[in-house]
Amino acid sequence: MNNKLEALGWSRYPSDMAASWEQLAEQAMTLSSESRARLADRLVESLDVDEPGAVDHLWVSEAKRRRDEVRTGQVQPINGEEALSKVRDHLSREPGYWKHRLTEN
Numbered sequence: 001m002n003n004k005l006e007a008l009g010w011s012r013y014p015s016d017m018a019a020s021w022e023q024l025a026e027q028a029m030t031l032s033s034e035s036r037a038r039l040a041d042r043l044v045e046s047l048d049v050d051e052p053g054a055v056d057h058l059w060v061s062e063a064k065r066r067r068d069e070v071r072t073g074q075v076q077p078i079n080g081e082e083a084l085s086k087v088r089d090h091l092s093r094e095p096g097y098w099k100h101r102l103t104e105n
Contacts, residue, residue: 028039052060069075078086 028036031039070077
């Protein structure tokens, strides 16, 4: 057994080819967090991503806009820990804020 999935009791080509994605997901949920993360990475890597989609182009545009704002001095970057601290502080002072926003529409 040279395949890690086979070592976990999964065959590379299941004898019952009618196995649904729900059954596979249920089996995957029995794996450790690290194994599930590795499996998720492998599945994402297997997707056909040769051609960037519209959302990819939007994210690239947004990243470039943000980069340019930092380069021109329009915004001052802060480190991640400081940003998360500010968000947590804000959320702790206004716990109902997001619930109200999410139920408006």
